[in-house]
Amino acid sequence: GNGELARNMEPPPRNFTCEQTMDTLPDGQLFWVIKNGSKGTKMPTHKKKLTDRQIWQLIRYIRQFGKH
Numbered sequence: 001g002n003g004e005l006a007r008n009m010e011p012p013p014r015n016f017t018c019e020q021t022m023d024t025l026p027d028g029q030l031f032w033v034i035k036n037g038s039k040g041t042k043m044p045t046h047k048k049k050l051t052d053r054q055i056w057q058l059i060r061y062i063r064q065f066g067k068h
Contacts (some may be wrong), residue, residue, distance in 0.1 A: 009042045017068040
């Protein structure tokens with residue numbers, strides 16, 4: 001959420017390494033946002049680029065960031 005591209009995003013992307021932030025997001029919500037985008041943010045839709053299986057794999061990958 002704080003890479004070079006994030007500097008110009010409003011609102012800024014979520015911090016996937018923050019357990020407090022990520023613990024409040026159910027996997028189903030992450031799936032929906034990745035697939036359909038997030039209105040009012042720069043998060044684009046990925047339904048034409050990623051299969052459902054790839055989205056679930058991405059969610060499992062993202063969930064690893066907050067684990068110590």
